[in-house]
Amino acid sequence: MTLRVGVIGTGAIGREHVRRMTQVLKGAEVVAVTDVNAAQAREVVDAFKLQAVIYENGQELIRAQDVDAVMVTSWGATHEEFVLASIAAGKPVFCEKPLAVTAEGCKAIVEAESAFGKRLVQVGYMRRYDRGYRAVKEALVNGTIGEPLILNCAHRNVSVPDFYTRDMSIVDTFIHELDVHRWLLDDDYVSVQVVQPRKSRLAGSHLQDPLLVYMETAKGVRINGEIFVNCKYGYDIQCQVVGEMGIVSLPEPMSVTMRSEAKLSTGLLTDWKERFIEAYDIELQDWIDSTLRGEMNGPSAWDGYAAAIASDACLEARDSGAIVRISMPERPSFYRHPSEDKAASGIS
Numbered sequence: 001m002t003l004r005v006g007v008i009g010t011g012a013i014g015r016e017h018v019r020r021m022t023q024v025l026k027g028a029e030v031v032a033v034t035d036v037n038a039a040q041a042r043e044v045v046d047a048f049k050l051q052a053v054i055y056e057n058g059q060e061l062i063r064a065q066d067v068d069a070v071m072v073t074s075w076g077a078t079h080e081e082f083v084l085a086s087i088a089a090g091k092p093v094f095c096e097k098p099l100a101v102t103a104e105g106c107k108a109i110v111e112a113e114s115a116f117g118k119r120l121v122q123v124g125y126m127r128r129y130d131r132g133y134r135a136v137k138e139a140l141v142n143g144t145i146g147e148p149l150i151l152n153c154a155h156r157n158v159s160v161p162d163f164y165t166r167d168m169s170i171v172d173t174f175i176h177e178l179d180v181h182r183w184l185l186d187d188d189y190v191s192v193q194v195v196q197p198r199k200s201r202l203a204g205s206h207l208q209d210p211l212l213v214y215m216e217t218a219k220g221v222r223i224n225g226e227i228f229v230n231c232k233y234g235y236d237i238q239c240q241v242v243g244e245m246g247i248v249s250l251p252e253p254m255s256v257t258m259r260s261e262a263k264l265s266t267g268l269l270t271d272w273k274e275r276f277i278e279a280y281d282i283e284l285q286d287w288i289d290s291t292l293r294g295e296m297n298g299p300s301a302w303d304g305y306a307a308a309i310a311s312d313a314c315l316e317a318r319d320s321g322a323i324v325r326i327s328m329p330e331r332p333s334f335y336r337h338p339s340e341d342k343a344a345s346g347i348s
């Protein structure tokens with residue numbers, strides 16, 4: 001069986017996901033695309049020799065009879081509208097992060113999906129599929145370092161495009177950490193403080209870069225986070241958990257050690273596409289397979305909502321300079337993961 005997918009937004013990641021669905025993964029065919037930049041949509045159709053209809057807009061694509069499932073890879077502020085329309089059409093939808101740019105927008109999605117009565121939404125938090133993060137999670141679950149006490153992390157980009165706004169360092173960049181740390185620690189956030197250190201002269205004048213984010217979780221873990229989106233030297237994602245009996249760290253991406261010209265060196269990546277290439281592949285294959293089975297397996301609309309509640313609080317903390325309390329509503333049973341239900345019933 002083949003999942004016929006319609007892609008809304010054929011920019012950087014939309015193009016990448018079309019490439020992997022067309023050339024790498026099994027079980028999906030891209031039958032429809034749309035982009036406000038029509039030339040961009042045409043370029044992708046031609047580059048991958050797609051037998052796909054180019055639609056005027058996302059709403060028309062979602063309504064198309066032959067589109068079984070929707071992929072939303074347009075700009076963050078447009079996600080909410082397209083995810084809501086997909087739910088209204090009863091179609092499974094993979095939405096790149098963020099699910100919506102505010103918690104209120106995510107809540108509307110959670111309510112629409114719950115009213116529909118079946119999970120349709122997966123959010124593109126691909127780090128949960130990354131082998132490195134999974135190994136860190138496994139060490140935590142196995143209790144190898146005892147209970148986690150402190151988490152140190154950094155999210156560094158070489159640079160960001162001109163359209164990157166001040167809020168995006170939180171709602172578009174640190175949102176990955178906001179999701180993956182909840183998942184890693186199996187915990188929720190209770191407070192956040194955002195501190196603005198000396199500003200880099202190499203960041204756009206409208207940006208405050210870098211930023212430091214201090215969070216506390218319900219179990220009392222302290223998170224020290226750094227966001228630095230014009231760090232210039234590489235794409236560098238760090239995560240280290242200090243526990244009662246040891247430390248577990250995210251592995252560095254594989255890179256050869258070079259001895260040359262009187263130097264010992266290893267390369268650093270510069271591009272997010274390469275850094276998480278395997279995680280994106282595994283994530284989308286899982287989405288295709290579970291959607292074909294009529295299930296939804298990956299990060300849910302609830303996870304998207306939880307990350308957005310935290311990112312709203314980060315923005316407030318950045319602007320006020322105060323420690324902002326975060327209160328997470330209780331997760332409804334509708335959003336229990338299928339594996340939790342199996343565990344509860346004793347099925348492994």
Ligand SMILES: NC(=O)c1ccc[n+]([C@@H]2O[C@H](COP(=O)([O-])OP(=O)(O)OC[C@H]3O[C@@H](n4cnc5c(N)ncnc54)[C@H](O)[C@@H]3O)[C@@H](O)[C@H]2O)c1
Binds near residue numbers: 008034098172
């Ligand atoms: N999971 C990840 O690691 C990851 C990586 C990159 C991007 N993203 C997310 O994916 C989204 C897109 O990011 P990008 O880097 O590909 O941006 P991009 O600007 O390269 O591409 C976005 C595309 O969407 C199109 N678009 C915008 N509004 C539209 C609309 N209403 N209808 C149809 N097309 C529309 C634009 O013309 C553009 O071609 C963002 O939300 C971003 O946060 C996620």
Ligand SMILES: O[C@H]1[C@H](O)[C@@H](O)[C@H](O)[C@@H](O)[C@H]1O
Binds near residue numbers: 172173176229
């Ligand atoms: O800061 C960027 C992140 O490092 C990437 O992983 C993408 O999510 C991209 O959209 C963000 O702008």
